[in-house]
Amino acid sequence: MRKSILVVLAALVLMVGSAFSQIKPYVDAGVGASSTFNGSGTVTAHNPNYIVGAGVEVNSKHLLLNLDANFQTADFRAFGKVNANAFAATVTGTGYLKFGKLLVGTGAFYKDQVINGNYRSLIPNLQTTTFVPLVGGGFQFSRDRVTAMYELPGRSATNQRTVDLNNEIYLTKKGSLRLTQQLSLNSSIASVPSIGSARISGGNGSVGLKLVF
Numbered sequence: 760m761r762k763s764i765l766v767v768l769a770a771l772v773l774m775v776g777s778a779f780s781q782i783k784p785y786v787d788a789g790v791g792a793s794s795t796f797n798g799s800g801t802v803t804a805h806n807p808n809y810i811v812g813a814g815v816e817v818n819s820k821h822l823l824l825n826l827d828a829n830f831q832t833a834d835f836r837a838f839g840k841v842n843a844n845a846f847a848a849t850v851t852g853t854g855y856l857k858f859g860k861l862l863v864g865t866g867a868f869y870k871d872q873v874i875n876g877n878y879r880s881l882i883p884n885l886q887t888t889t890f891v892p893l894v895g896g897g898f899q900f901s902r903d904r905v906t907a908m909y910e911l912p913g914r915s916a917t918n919q920r921t922v923d924l925n926n927e928i929y930l931t932k933k934g935s936l937r938l939t940q941q942l943s944l945n946s947s948i949a950s951v952p953s954i955g956s957a958r959i960s961g962g963n964g965s966v967g968l969k970l971v972f
Contacts, residue, residue, distance in 0.1 A: 781817050781818060781819050782815055782816075782817050783815065783816045783817070783818070783971050783972060784813070784814070784815050784816075784971075784972050785813065785814055785815070785816060785969055785970060785971040785972060786811075786812070786813045786969075786970050787810075787811075787812050787813070787814075787827075787829070787939060787967055787968065787969040787970070788809075788810065788811045788812070788967050788968060789809075789810045789939060789941075789965045789966055789967020789968070790807050790808065790809055790810070790965060790966065790967065791807065791808040791809075791810055791831075791941070791963055791964055791965025791966070792806045792807055792808060792963065792964060792965075793806060793808060793961065793962070793963040794961045794962045794963065808831055808832060808963070808965065809831070809832040810829050810830070810831050810832070810965055810967065811829060811830055812827055812828055812829025812830065813827075813828060813829075814826050814827035814828060816971065820857065821856065821857050822854070822855070822856065822857065823854070823855040823857060823862060823864070823899065824852075824853070824854050824855075825851075825852070825853050825854075826850075826851070826852045827850070827851045827852075828848070828849070828850045828851075829848070829849055830846070830847070830848050831846065831847045831848075831849070832846060847870055847871065848870070848871045849868055849869070849870045849871075850868065850869045850870075851866065851867075851868035851869075851893075852866050852867060852868070853865070853866030853893065853906075853908070854866060855896070855897070855906070857899065860898050860899055860900060861896065861897075861898060862896050862897040862898060862899055862904075862906060863896045864894075864895065864896060864906075865892070865893060865894050865895075866892070866893040866908065867890065867891060867892045867893055868889075868890075868891055868893065869889065869890050870889040870891075891910045891911065892910075892911045893908040893909065893910060893911065893923070894908065894909055894911060895907045895908035895909055895923075897925075901929075902928065902929035902932075902934070903926070903927070903928050903929065904925075904926070904927045905924075905925070905926050906924070906925045906926075907922060907923070907924050907925075908922070908923045908925075909921070909922055909923075910922075910923065920945065920946045921943060921944065921945040921946075922943070922944050923941070923942075923943045924941070924942040924943070924944075925939070925940070925941050926939070926940040926941075927939050927940075927969065928940075934971060935970065935971050935972075936968065936969070936970060936971075937968070937969040937971065938966070938967075938968060938969075939965075939966065939967045939968065939969050940964070940965070940966050941964060941965045941966075942962065942963075942964040943962055943963050943964070944962045945959075945960065945961050945962060946959070946960040
């Protein structure tokens with residue numbers, strides 16, 4: 760009995776040690792742009808959008824985990840009102856099970872929107888803080904990873920029908936340096952002053968580099 764307990768404990772220690780050995784911290788940076796928020800031009804994007812972030816990744820044979828935090832220097836602003844900038848900080852956690860090259864997973868992100876100027880008065884039902892669950896999947900190739908996440912309805916007026924597409928291309932053999940590409944497409948129905956109820960569609964994309972240690 761005692762021998763069996765020791766064997767189990769040794770196995771647990773090896774599993775924990777193996778998991779910790781696969782945790783890889785990283786830093787990333789990029790530049791992005793956003794489309795017009797709605798067709799009327801009442802609200803438009805503030806471009807370019809500079810992004811800096813950091814996180815950790817666990818990439819094992821059967822599991823892919825990622826925790827990322829980033830700061831965006833520009834999100835949206837009121838058209839013609841230079842003091843209506845909005846900045847955002849986002850924390851995203853995702854987890855995927857691997858079935859060969861196929862990835863199936865879920866996750867969530869929390870976004871803290873810092874609103875300045877008149878942007879909030881233009882869209883009063885916009886939430887300054889947002890928690891949104893995610894579900895999706897993707898593919899992991901030898902030097903390329905493609906994922907797509909659907910944002911489930913959360914506490915945000917603008918995240919009702921959103922798909923987030925992410926691509927990482929390994930520029931080095933072990934993936935220490937990667938080219939990152941992100942595209943987010945959004946469509947929702949919201950009440951906007953002077954317009955009424957309308958479907959608001961838009962999107963944003965970015966490209967950058969990730970350095971994995």
